[in-house]
Structure formats: C-alpha cells, structure tokens
Amino acid sequence: MAKEPNTPLYKVLIADLKRQIDDGYYKKGDLLPSENELCKSYGTTRPTVRQALGELTQMGYIIRQHGKGSIVSEPKNGLGILSLKGSTAGVGKKNLRTEILVKTKRIGWPVDFPYELTDTQREAGCLYLARLRHVNGLPTLYEETYITDIDLPRFTMHNLAKHSLFETLKKNHHVEIKEGEQKIWAVAASKRIADLLSIRPGKPILHMKRSMQTNKANLLMYSFLYCNTEEYFIQDYF
Structure with missing residues (x-):
C-alpha cells in the first residue's frame, strides 16, 4: 500500500496486513512474517512493527504466541x-x-x-x-x-x-x-x-x-x- 502523506507507518502496516488477511492471502492458522522480516520489508523499527501487531491483536485478527510469532485467527x-x-x-x-x-x-x-x-x-x-x-x-x-x-x-x-x-x-x-x-x-x-x-x-x-x-x-x-x-x-x- 502506498503511504499517504502524514500517515503513521504503523497504520500503513496495519492496513496492509489486515487487507491480506481479509483477502485470504493469510488464512486462519498461518504465521505472519516475523518482526525482523516486517522491519526489513517496511524499512522501519521493531517498536513500530510491535505497535501494529498489537493493534491487530486487539482487533482479533491475530494471536501472538511467545516463541512462535503472530498467528492469524478467525475474526468476523x-x-x-x-x-x-x-x-x-x-x-x-x-x-x-x-x-x-x-x-x-x-x-x-x-x-x-x-x-x-x-x-x-x-x-x-x-x-x-x-x-x-x-x-x-x-x-x-x-x-x-x-x-x-x-x-x-x-x-x-x-x-x-x-x-x-x-x-x-x-x-x-x-x-x-x-x-x-x-x-x-x-x-x-x-x-x-x-x-x-x-x-x-x-x-x-x-x-x-x-x-x-x-x-x-x-x-x-x-x-x-x-x-x-x-x-x-x-x-x-x-
């Protein structure tokens, strides 16, 4: 997704991952890319990636498991x-x-x-x-x-x-x-x-x-x- 002017990068990351889950690119049980991989893909820092993943967790899109990563859940x-x-x-x-x-x-x-x-x-x-x-x-x-x-x-x-x-x-x-x-x-x-x-x-x-x-x-x-x-x-x- 192209970043709109003044849009925080963590929101761009949220929108991208949310869209990919909604569209079925990532399905229930799939692992999202690791924090390191997301940092490289978006040219950002780990705190930014963690903020985005934290909000996706609150929305019900993913479950985060220590030692495993971010797993796609099955939200409505x-x-x-x-x-x-x-x-x-x-x-x-x-x-x-x-x-x-x-x-x-x-x-x-x-x-x-x-x-x-x-x-x-x-x-x-x-x-x-x-x-x-x-x-x-x-x-x-x-x-x-x-x-x-x-x-x-x-x-x-x-x-x-x-x-x-x-x-x-x-x-x-x-x-x-x-x-x-x-x-x-x-x-x-x-x-x-x-x-x-x-x-x-x-x-x-x-x-x-x-x-x-x-x-x-x-x-x-x-x-x-x-x-x-x-x-x-x-x-x-x-």
Missing part, C-alpha cells in the same frame, strides 16, 4: 458502515453485490417522515431508492435512502447497483457530504426486514438512522439502514 469480518463515506466504502471489497429493490424515483416526502424538513425541502420533494447489499453472498444490509430533490437533474438515470451513491453525487453533481448525525439501535427484525435479510423474525439486528448535510443548502440525505451482524461486526477507525 468488519463492516465500516459507521463512516460517512457511505456503505460501499464501509463494506469494502468483500465480494459486495448491490441489489436495487426500488429504483431511484421522485416522490413526495412521507407524511410520517421522522426528520424535520424545511419548507424548501418539502416543496422540492425527494429522490427515494431502496437497496439490499449482499456481502460474500449473504444479504447483510438493507438501506432506504431519501435525498432532497434539489439541483439533481437526470439523477434517476444513474446505475446505483454498480456505482457508489456518494461517489455518483460527487462526480456527477458536485455534491459532497459535509457532516451528519447517526443514531443506532438494536431492534427485533420485523417480518418484512427478516425476509429481506433471510433471518427469522424477531432476531436482533442493528438499525441506523442517518441525517447528512451536504455542501448545497437544503440538499440533505437521509438513510435508514438495517444490518444483520451475525457474520459481520461493525467497525470504524478514528
């Missing part, structure tokens, strides 16, 4: 969906497939919409879409999204099964997320959500509500996400 895969970069960026390259359940369409705001809207927003209406994310073949994330329909010409034409919503907004409409608020609950899956995620009704799942402000006045995004965490934990870095 993490989904960084707490990031405001969007679900696609948060899920990463874990064989992600996006299924469009409701293609983007222009609608009026729901009467019982849980967020307060400005008069400008109400008058503009919104763009609505619903997507189901399959991670390694498992239906894992169901998300409904509402976007204020301001200065987004031909937005319904975008293929959001193959392209990131956030990247599409940025590249084609110069819209970027500036800040946001997210609320998270553990809830029992309704029959509708359970059917979508292929789980039993009543099973505990994660429910997230997001309100995101953009660089354009009154153009806000809202998402309502349901996540089955049986196979994946939720993570983020700061």
